Each structure stands twice: as C-alpha cells, then as structure tokens.
Amino acid sequence: xxxxxxxxxxxxxxxxxLDTVTSKIVVVGLGxxxxxxxxxxxxxxxxxxxxxxxxxPSGKGQLQKELGNITVVSGAFDxxxxxxxxxxxxxxxxxxxxxxxxxxxxKDVQIIGDIDLFxxxxxxxxxxxxxxxxxxxxxxxxxxxxxAAGKKVGVGGNLGVPALDLLEQxxxxxxxxxxxxxxxxxxxxxxxxxxVLNVTADHLDRHVxxxxxxxxxxxVFMGDGFMVINADDPIVVAMQETGRNTLTFSxxxxxxxxxxxxxGIECLMHGNNPLMPLSELPLEGRHNAANALAxxxxxxxxxxxxxxxxxxxxxxxGLAHRMQRVAEICGVVWVNDSKATNIxxxxxxxxxxxxxxxxxxxxxxxxxxxxxxxPAVKEKAKAVVLMGKDAGQIxxxxxxCVPVHTVLNMQQAVSxxxxxxxxxxxVLLSPACASLDQYKNYQDRGDQxxxxxxxxxxxxxxxxxxxxxxxxxxx
Numbered sequence: 452x453x454x455x456x457x458x459x460x461x462x463x464x465x466x467x468x469l470d471t472v473t474s475k476i477v478v479v480g481l482g483x484x485x486x487x488x489x490x491x492x493x494x495x496x497x498x499x500x501x502x503x504x505x506x507x508p509s510g511k512g513q514l515q516k517e518l519g520n521i522t523v524v525s526g527a528f529d530x531x532x533x534x535x536x537x538x539x540x541x542x543x544x545x546x547x548x549x550x551x552x553x554x555x556x557x558k559d560v561q562i563i564g565d566i567d568l569f570x571x572x573x574x575x576x577x578x579x580x581x582x583x584x585x586x587x588x589x590x591x592x593x594x595x596x597x598x599a600a601g602k603k604v605g606v607g608g609n610l611g612v613p614a615l616d617l618l619e620q621x622x623x624x625x626x627x628x629x630x631x632x633x634x635x636x637x638x639x640x641x642x643x644x645x646x647v648l649n650v651t652a653d654h655l656d657r658h659v660x661x662x663x664x665x666x667x668x669x670x671v672f673m674g675d676g677f678m679v680i681n682a683d684d685p686i687v688v689a690m691q692e693t694g695r696n697t698l699t700f701s702x703x704x705x706x707x708x709x710x711x712x713x714x715g716i717e718c719l720m721h722g723n724n725p726l727m728p729l730s731e732l733p734l735e736g737r738h739n740a741a742n743a744l745a746x747x748x749x750x751x752x753x754x755x756x757x758x759x760x761x762x763x764x765x766x767x768x769g770l771a772h773r774m775q776r777v778a779e780i781c782g783v784v785w786v787n788d789s790k791a792t793n794i795x796x797x798x799x800x801x802x803x804x805x806x807x808x809x810x811x812x813x814x815x816x817x818x819x820x821x822x823x824x825x826p827a828v829k830e831k832a833k834a835v836v837l838m839g840k841d842a843g844q845i846x847x848x849x850x851x852c853v854p855v856h857t858v859l860n861m862q863q864a865v866s867x868x869x870x871x872x873x874x875x876x877x878v879l880l881s882p883a884c885a886s887l888d889q890y891k892n893y894q895d896r897g898d899q900x901x902x903x904x905x906x907x908x909x910x911x912x913x914x915x916x917x918x919x920x921x922x923x924x925x926x
Contacts, residue, residue: 736803
C-alpha cells in the first residue's frame with residue numbers, strides 16, 4: 452500500500468539522499484518508465500529535468516498534458532547537465548555505458564532506477580521475478596493466483612504497468628517482472644521472495660558477457676527474502692546463498708516443487724503432496740510446467756492458498772505471442788512464439804515438442820552465438836525457415852544439419868512453411884532473435900505471423916480449419 456508522502460520523503464532522503472530542496476535530478480529517458488518517474492517525483496514536489504536522446508520524444512505530449520511545462524532536453528545527451536546533477540534516474544532502455552552517463556558516474560553523480568523509488572515507497576510484500584525466459588508468464592500466473600486467493604495484487608514492472616504507477620492501486624501484494632537493465636541500476640530492492648528463472652545468452656549487445664548478464668540478474672536476490680531457485684539451471688543454482696530461506700523447483704529431479712507421479716499420473720508436486728495433474732495445465736511445452744512450479748513456489752512464500760493457486764493454473768490461458776496456438780489448417784497446427792527473442796526461449800519451445808516441427812526463426816541476434824541453437828534444431832526441427840538481419844548467421848551455424856529456406860518477410864515464411872507441412876505437423880514461429888530489424892516489436896512480428904496464417908484459409912477452403920480464440924490480432 453502506498454505510504455504517506457512525508458514518510459516516503461524521509462525514506463528517499465535516508466536511502467537515496469534525495470530531498471526536495473537540494474537534489475538536482477535528471478530523469479534520463481522519456482518512455483513509459485520515464486513518464487512514471489516524472490509523475491512520482493512531481494507528486495512529491497521534487498524539481499527535475501528530463502533528458503531524452505531523441506529529438507522528438509514520444510512521451511513529451513503526454514508529459515505536458517499531465518504535468519504541464521516540465522523541462523525536456525532532447526537530442527544528444529548534455530554532459531554538463533549530467534555532471535551538475537546530484538542524481539540521474541536512468542530508464543532501463545538507456546545503457547549505462549552512454550558516454551555522458553559514465554562521465555557523470557566518474558564525478559560521483561548517483562545513478563538510481565525506478566525500482567529504487569518504488570522500494571522506498573511501500574511496505575507491502577513484493578515478489579520479484581527475473582530470468583532470460585518465462586518471466587512474463589510466471590509474473591502473470593502469480594498475479595492470477597493471488598487474485599484467486601483473494602489478494603488485491605499489483606502486477607507490472609517490466610511487464611505492463613510501470614512499478615511506480617502500481618502504487619496508485621493500493622495493493623496488498625506486488626508482483627514485479629524485472630529486467631537485467633532494471634536490476635543493474637537498483638540498490639534498494641529487498642523482495643519478500645525473488646527468483647531467477649533461468650539464465651541463457653541474451654542482451655549481449657548491452658552486457659559485457661554472459662557472466663556480467665548473470666551478475667545483473669542475481670541482483671534480484673539482494674536483501675534477505677526467500678530465494679526460489681531453478682534446480683535445473685547450474686548458473687542459477689550457483690546463486691544460492693547459505694543461510695537464506697530457499698525453495699527449489701525442477702522438472703528433472705525431486706525438489707521442493709517438482710513433477711512426480713501419483714497413481715501413475717504425472718502431477719505438479721509440493722514435496723510428497725500432489726497438487727494437480729500435469730495434464731490439467733492448459734499450456735503447451737514442458738517448460739511451462741517449470742513456469743507453473745516456479746509460480747507455485749513463489750506463491751507459497753507469500754502464503755497463497757494452494758487450492759486457489761491450482762484453480763488459477765487450470766484456467767490460465769497463457770500470454771499472447773508466447774506458445775500461442777493460432778490455428779489448425781488441414782491438420783497443421785500453427786504456433787506463435789514471437790516473444791522468444793533469444794536462443795534459450797527458442798530452445799525451450801523446441802524441447803517442448805515430442806515430434807519434429809517446422810521452425811520459423813531469425814531477426815537480430817543481439818550478439819548471441821547462434822551455434823548454441825543447433826543441438827535443439829538438429830533434434831527437433833524438420834526444416835527451418837529463416838528471415839531477418841541475421842538469417843545468414845543462423846544458416847551458417849546450422850551448416851546443413853536440417854533443410855534451410857531463406858525468405859524476405861513473414862508472408863513468404865508462412866507460405867514456404869505451408870508448402871513443407873503435412874497433416875500432423877506443427878509450424879512454430881520461435882525466432883530466437885529480437886524483432887526490431889523488421890518490425891515495431893515482437894508483438895507486431897507475432898501479429899504479422901497470425902495475419903499470414905489466417906490468410907491461408909482463403910487458399911485452403913477445402914480444408915478443415917480451426918482458429919483459436921486467443922489468436923485474434925492484437926490479443
């Protein structure tokens with residue numbers, strides 16, 4: 452629940468050195484997070500300036516509409532402005548390696564993020580979720596579990612509503628998805644429970660290497676709350692701290708939350724207690740069983756009723772663009788996993804299939820080594836259709852181990868996949884790459900896939916076709 456303003460001001464001064472009289476604050480970045488920071492600071496009476504490297508920041512109109520004439524300095528970052536600040540509140544979309552920011556750091560300007568401001572502004576339990584893959588699914592799952600258990604819950608952070616805007620909801624529990632970029636500029640987080648779901652190569656265009664990326668993820672465990680550990684991921688297992696309250700989850704072995712058998716039926720288990728049959732989890736792929744186990748473990752740490760959590764899981768429909776069944780046409784199932792923007796997500800999607808699939812992949816690899824994709828492709832792909840900026844890099848890595856078809860756009864990709872697929876096959880869009888080389892975002896990429904798939908209906912009127920309700924555009 453949001454604290455009164457005077458208490459928040461006292462905490463901000465004590466923990467971050469912020470006060471309304473002497474602090475010189477620059478909010479860096481005027482995206483969704485920057486707007487939430489501006490609302491927060493303005494509401495407490497802080498003076499601040501906003502800096503955005505774009506000549507025409509997209510949030511400027513909304514800022515002026517809500518808060519009036521806040522100074523916005525647009526264009527190349529001004530080193531003098533940054534050096535004279537006491538604090539830079541840097542949005543996660545802005546790299547800390549920007550020259551003006553590194554120079555300010557060298558002059559002892561304090562770098563903070565929106566999660567620091569959030570952490571100083573409430574006393575309610577917080578569950579913090581990060582990882583390379585599955586964090587949006589687990590965050591949404593846990594939010595629905597909390598609602599089913601009768602809790603007033605605020606869900607957001609890197610997903611949906613910015614953390615600071617959640618304060619207006621007066622929640623009893625906050626469930627936050629956090630990115631590595633949010634965590635690297637956060638010092639005040641002390642979550643009631645936290646998890647790193649997994650660590651695979653991602654965002655290596657922003658982080659020095661995989662070790663640096665994992666180190667930023669590990670920051671979600673700062674403080675003294677429960678640690679929820681993926682026992683199947685050695686990088687995450689190495690993060691466990693002696694003396695901390697810990698729960699583990701696994702889809703490969705016995706753990707606090709795991710997959711066991713009760714009367715010959717696979718079940719989600721808590722210790723020796725079966726919670727629900729795995730078959731009643733309405734999501735494709737065994738990796739989603741891991742997501743469900745993680746959500747159950749996190750929910751347990753904040754006292755959610757197990758029956759309510761399982762009821763929520765049984766009704767969980769999944770997220771748009773994440774293993775989303777679009778249609779079945781002529782016996783071929785088309786699946787939109789456009790949110791798989793890194794290799795680990797694509798590998799997890801492929802490994803969830805027992806039969807080989809036709810994979811559509813490609814885009815911007817963000818500096819990842821695409822050779823890491825090949826074992827899963829070799830085992831699970833019947834053929835691969837490639838598109839986008841790094842299609843050639845992926846084809847070189849595949850090196851002929853499966854048939855490869857290179858195309859220019861999504862319409863061609865779907866057309867080629869349709870010509871290759873036979874009844875009983877699945878066609879999976881799981882790009883293993885970012886989307887911005889060709890699309891506005893991964894949602895746009897998924898929508899273009901969905902449109903191209905649904906357009907196949909007019910070409911196959913003699914075939915039986917089922918379009919699933921969740922596959923409508925802009926779902």
